[in-house]
Every structure is written in structure tokens, then in C-alpha cells.
Amino acid sequence: MELNKVLLDEFENKDAIIVRNLKVWTPEEKSIWRKVAKPKTVIIDNVSACIREGEFAAIIGPSGAGKTTFLVSLAGKCTLPFEGTVTINGRNVRDLTGAEIVPQFDVFTDSLTVMEQLVFMTEMKLGNSTKQPNKSILNTVIEEFKLSAHVETRIGSLSGGERRLLSLATSFLSNPQILICDEPTTGLDSYNASQVIGILKKLSASGKIVICSVHQPSCDIFKEFNSILLMAEGNLLFHGTQDACKSFFESIDLHCPLNYNPAEFYIRAVSNHNGVCIKKMLENYQDQSLDCDETGLEVNLIYKKPQRNWLKQVQLLLWRSSLSLKSDLKSYVFQLLLSVVVTASVLGTVYSGVTGTTQRGIQDVRGFLWLVTSEVCYGLAYSTLYVFKYEVTLFRREVGMYKCSAYFVSKFLSFIPRCVIWPIALVCTTTVAIELPNHVITTMEFIVVLIFAAIASMAYGLGMSALFTSTGNMGDVMPCFDLPLFLMSGAFLTISTLPIWLYPVKFISHFYYAMDTISNLYWRQILYIDCPVNTTTTCTSSGEAVLYEIGYSNNFLLQNSLGLLLVTTMWGLLGYYGMKREEKKGYAY
Numbered sequence: 001m002e003l004n005k006v007l008l009d010e011f012e013n014k015d016a017i018i019v020r021n022l023k024v025w026t027p028e029e030k031s032i033w034r035k036v037a038k039p040k041t042v043i044i045d046n047v048s049a050c051i052r053e054g055e056f057a058a059i060i061g062p063s064g065a066g067k068t069t070f071l072v073s074l075a076g077k078c079t080l081p082f083e084g085t086v087t088i089n090g091r092n093v094r095d096l097t098g099a100e101i102v103p104q105f106d107v108f109t110d111s112l113t114v115m116e117q118l119v120f121m122t123e124m125k126l127g128n129s130t131k132q133p134n135k136s137i138l139n140t141v142i143e144e145f146k147l148s149a150h151v152e153t154r155i156g157s158l159s160g161g162e163r164r165l166l167s168l169a170t171s172f173l174s175n176p177q178i179l180i181c182d183e184p185t186t187g188l189d190s191y192n193a194s195q196v197i198g199i200l201k202k203l204s205a206s207g208k209i210v211i212c213s214v215h216q217p218s219c220d221i222f223k224e225f226n227s228i229l230l231m232a233e234g235n236l237l238f239h240g241t242q243d244a245c246k247s248f249f250e251s252i253d254l255h256c257p258l259n260y261n262p263a264e265f266y267i268r269a270v271s272n273h274n275g276v277c278i279k280k281m282l283e284n285y286q287d288q289s290l291d292c293d294e295t296g297l298e299v300n301l302i303y304k305k306p307q308r309n310w311l312k313q314v315q316l317l318l319w320r321s322s323l324s325l326k327s328d329l330k331s332y333v334f335q336l337l338l339s340v341v342v343t344a345s346v347l348g349t350v351y352s353g354v355t356g357t358t359q360r361g362i363q364d365v366r367g368f369l370w371l372v373t374s375e376v377c378y379g380l381a382y383s384t385l386y387v388f389k390y391e392v393t394l395f396r397r398e399v400g401m402y403k404c405s406a407y408f409v410s411k412f413l414s415f416i417p418r419c420v421i422w423p424i425a426l427v428c429t430t431t432v433a434i435e436l437p438n439h440v441i442t443t444m445e446f447i448v449v450l451i452f453a454a455i456a457s458m459a460y461g462l463g464m465s466a467l468f469t470s471t472g473n474m475g476d477v478m479p480c481f482d483l484p485l486f487l488m489s490g491a492f493l494t495i496s497t498l499p500i501w502l503y504p505v506k507f508i509s510h511f512y513y514a515m516d517t518i519s520n521l522y523w524r525q526i527l528y529i530d531c532p533v534n535t536t537t538t539c540t541s542s543g544e545a546v547l548y549e550i551g552y553s554n555n556f557l558l559q560n561s562l563g564l565l566l567v568t569t570m571w572g573l574l575g576y577y578g579m580k581r582e583e584k585k586g587y588a589y
């Protein structure tokens with residue numbers, strides 16, 4: 001089945017992407033460390049062009065010519081300051097879904113299979129993937145992009161060429177009228193490169209505008225393009241057919257030698273700051289955007305498609321997270337078993353037979369409770385710490401596809417199973433060794449408390465991960481935050497002696513709330529503690545006295561439930577703010 005017959009072709013008329021006086025620059029950088037601000041640098045300098053339907057355009061030019069910046073501007077995804085306009089049939093490209101970009105570097109969730117990736121994208125971009133015509137589009141894209149043999153292959157195991165095809169297929173699902181590819185053949189062998197170019201050429205022949213930047217294209221690849229845009233130093237020096245380009249160079253006395261790669265010849269001619277050549281070309285450049293009449297064109301455009309509803313977004317993102325978790329399940333189970341066995345063996349050996357009914361046992365039980373609590377809190381916080389660092393590029397590539405809040409909530413929910421499994425496994429195995437009053441009930445109470453503490457710790461880890469994603473130093477920052485927070489647990493400090501100015505730290509410490517609850521649950525059941533006769537030191541005679549000495553609260557259930565809720569919400573909101581900040585930075589290319 002032909003791709004263009006199945007896809008909803010809403011662009012039957014001759015379309016054009018028109019660039020008028022486009023200027024892009026880097027912002028002036030001011031800093032308190034620098035006396036003189038770093039000046040702005042112009043990357044694209046007043047470029048105008050008109051690229052029409054059916055053009056299979058190659059953007060060539062030396063490194064740093066501004067090709068990538070030009071491409072992302074064409075797709076309406078440039079995050080740098082700019083002037084000028086990029087329009088499709090008179091409408092700003094930023095308001096449309098008409099142009100899709102395939103960046104130079106592919107970013108996927110590598111543990112997904114090709115099919116899972118395409119189903120996820122179909123669901124997000126088009127809607128229910130099991131319903132017609134979405135199912136047809138999905139199947140046709142798989143067929144046209146030659147992915148049928150790899151549908152069950154994990155993305156991480158695909159070859160470079162197959163990854164490129166998957167990238168193109170993913171972008172093509174929404175049926176863009178304009179497909180913009182940044183160096184689609186870089187890093188591919190000649191077979192894969194010509195396969196990718198062949199598919200792109202076919203799309204262009206079916207009425208799409210296909211624009212690719214190409215880095216050192218071979219003669220065979222270069223001759224496939226029917227239109228060339230030559231760039232250097234942020235300027236567009238030429239736009240036209242292969243023959244016109246040859247004639248143009250000959251008109252300024254530059255003749256491409258026989259059997260020489262023309263692309264290489266053109267790039268060399270304008271490289272190395274060849275000011276004379278660039279100047280001559282700029283003088284002769286004809287601004288075709290002036291002839292590109294958009295008023296006669298029928299406006300038949302796709303405005304930004306509405307996103308799937310929020311709950312559906314959460315569900316789909318959760319599904320994607322669960323798929324990658326499923327593929328790592330074996331290593332996760334192994335890790336869990338190892339941690340449980342090691343922790344339970346160590347704690348079981350050290351605390352075997354410990355009871356809080358003796359003076360010596362008081363310190364031991366306090367130590368045991370602290371270790372179990374900290375294992376859960378640290379385990380969860382650090383397991384979520386790098387989540388966003390690994391996913392931030394993917395997240396920024398998908399900006400606009402779903403809400404930031406849906407993404408954050410789905411990440412939060414995807415960790416809930418760990419917050420349940422880890423406390424159950426740890427508490428059930430470690431408490432076997434020590435003597436607990438009402439053993440089964442107390443164990444279950446500990447589990448419930450530690451599940452909530454684990455959720456708060458996970459929120460803390462996610463918050464840190466999101467807040468320090470861009471600096472990448474969350475691993476250095478977190479221990480600095482950990483120190484005051486775990487000091488509030490009461491394991492190392494008598495909380496009742498805490499100066500008042502440290503109270504705010506106590507009230508945002510999940511360690512405190514967890515230890516306060518778990519200690520209350522244990523010590524309130526210890527009604528009598530042995531006091532040795534003839535002792536000269538003061539003797540703690542009951543569990544209540546232990547709680548009093550440390551400074552734990554009386555109204556512990558209400559206070560600590562609300563406290564853990566507060567801490568979870570606070571870190572959750574901070575994490576959401578961190579990801580929102582990343583979202584505002586815009587598309588990552």
C-alpha cells in the first residue's frame with residue numbers, strides 16, 4: 001500500500017515553506033563573575049528562501065555554517081533568540097504540526113521494542129492505535145520504512161541505519177507535510193545511507209517537502225537531491241537545482257573538475273573563510289522568497305493537534321516506563337534479593353535476640369530502628385536520583401506531545417511498586433532476628449510506616465533529580481541535604497534539645513517522621529525496662545521514658561501522617577518545577 005494513499009493527505013495544493021529575513025543569534029551572556037558581558041554571536045544572518053512541494057533539498061556547507069540552526073528554525077523549534085518569519089502557506093510554522101524534524105542524534109528509550117515505540121507514538125500523536133485509520137498508518141509506516149523485520153527487536157540492539165529509519169518512521173506518523181532531517185546519513189555505511197536517502201526521495205516524490213542537511217555526501221547520494229541550499233558563515237549563498245548550482249559556480253569562474261564530487265567542491269569553495277567567494281555569491285544571490293506567492297495558495301493546514309487527555313497521557317507514559325522496567329526486571333529482582341539477603345544477614349547477625357526491655361537493649365533497638373528506616377529512605381531516594389538526568393533529552397524532544405505534569409506524575413507512579421516491595425522485603429526479613437512485642441502486628445505496622453516513608457523519600461530523590469538535572473551534580477548536592485535531614489531522625493541527636501531555628505529542618509525531614517512513628521509504635525508497647533539494682537546512673541524504666549528522652553512526639557500518628565504528606569507534596573512540587581524549567585528550555589537538538 002502506498003504511504004501517501006493511506007495517510008490523510010491534507011496538503012493537496014502546492015505548499016511552500018517560506019523563510020523571510022531570518023536572523024538567529026546567541027544571547028548576550030551576563031554574569032556576576034564576568035566584568036564584560038559575552039557578546040551575542042549571529043548564527044543565521046538574514047536568510048530568505050522559499051522551498052516548495054516536491055523539492056528534495058540538500059543543505060550543504062562547512063562545519064559551523066549554521067545548517068542545524070537553520071533546520072530547527074524551519075521546524076519552528078529554535079530555542080535561540082531570532083527575528084524574521086518562517087511560514088507555511090502564510091501561517092507561522094510554530095503554530096502548526098506541518099513540519100517534523102528528525103535530529104542528528106536519535107534519542108529513544110532503548111529497552112523498548114520497535115513496535116512498542118511506534119505504538120506509543122501513534123497513541124500519543126494520533127489516538128487509539130488499534131482503531132482504523134491509525135492502525136493502517138502504523139502498519140504502512142512500518143512497511144514503508146522497512147521495519148517489518150525488526151518490530152520485536154529492542155531499540156538498543158538496532159544498527160545505526162535501522163535507528164535512523166525508526167527515527168524517520170516516528171516523525172512520519174503524524175503525516176507532516178515537511179520533513180526536516182539533520183544529517184540523516186552521518187555514521188551510516190553506503191548501503192544504509194542510500195536506503196535512507198531512497199526512502200526520503202520517495203516521500204518527496206509523493207508531494208512532501210523533504211529537507212536534509214548532509215555532511216560530506218558521496219556523489220551517489222548527492223545526485224539524488226533535486227535542490228541544493230549552500231550555506232556558509234550563517235548565510236544562504238545559493239538555492240536552486242544541481243544544474244543551476246554548477247552554472248552559478250561557473251559564472252564566477254569556479255569549475256568543478258571532472259570526476260570530482262560536486263558537493264565537496266562547493267563546500268571547499270566557501271570554506272576557510274573564503275571571503276571573496278562568499279561575497280561574490282551573496283551579491284549574486286536571488287531571494288526567491290519574494291517570488292513565492294503565498295496568497296494564491298489554499299490554506300489547508302494542520303494546526304497544533306490537541307493532546308490526548310491528561311489521564312491518557314499519564315497512562316501511556318506509565319506504560320512506557322513499565323515496559324522499560326519489565327525489560328530490567330531480572331536485574332531489579334536480583335538487586336533486590338541481593339540487598340535483602342545482605343542487609344538481613346548483617347542486621348540479623350548483629351541484632352540477634354535484641355530486646356528493648358533491658359538497659360543495654362535500648363541503644364541496640366534504637367540503632368536497629370534507625371538502620372531499617374535509613375535503608376528504606378536512602379534506597380528509594382538514591383534509586384530515583386538519576387532518573388531525569390537520563391531522560392531529560394528525550395523529555396525535551398517530546399515537548400508539546402504531553403503535559404509536563406503528566407510526565408512527572410507518571411514517573412512518580414512508576415516508582416510506587418518499589419516503595420511497597422522494598423519495605424515489605426526488608427522489614428519481613430530483618431525483624432525475624434529481634435524480639436518485637438506482638439511480632440506480626442508490629443511488623444505489619446512497621447511496613448505500612450516505611451511504605452509511606454519510602455514514598456516521601458522517592459519524592460525527595462525525584463525532586464533533587466529534576467532540580468539538578470541541567471547541572472548534573474545531584475549526586476554531590478544530595479548528601480549535603482541528607483545530613484541535616486537525617487540528623488533530625490533522633491538517632492544521633494536528642495530532638496528535645498534542638499534549637500528553635502532548626503525546627504523548619506525537622507518539619508521537612510522524612511527521616512524524622514518515619515523514625516518518630518516507628519519508634520512510637522515500638523516503645524509504647526514496652527511497658528517496663530529492667531533497671532539493674534545498685535546502679536548509680538539514672539535508669540530509663542519504660543518505653544514512654546525512652547520516647548520522652550529522645551524528644552519524640554505524643555500525637556505521633558496525625559502529626560507524622562500529615563508531615564509525610566507535606567514532605568511528599570513539597571518535593572513533588574519542587575520536582576515538577578524542575579522539569580517545567582527543562583520544558584521551558586524547549587526542544588533539545
Ligand SMILES: Nc1ncnc2c1ncn2[C@@H]1O[C@H](COP(=O)(O)OP(=O)(O)OP(=O)(O)O)[C@@H](O)[C@H]1O
Nearest residue numbers: 026043061062063064065066067068069070080215
Ligand atoms: N545554542 C547555542 N549557543 C551558542 N552557540 C551556538 C548554539 N547553537 C549553535 N551555535 C553556534 O552556531 C554555529 C552554527 O552551528 P550549527 O550547529 O547550526 O552549524 P552546522 O552547520 O550544523 O555545523 P555542523 O556541520 O558541524 O553540524 C556554530 O559555531 C555553533 O557553535
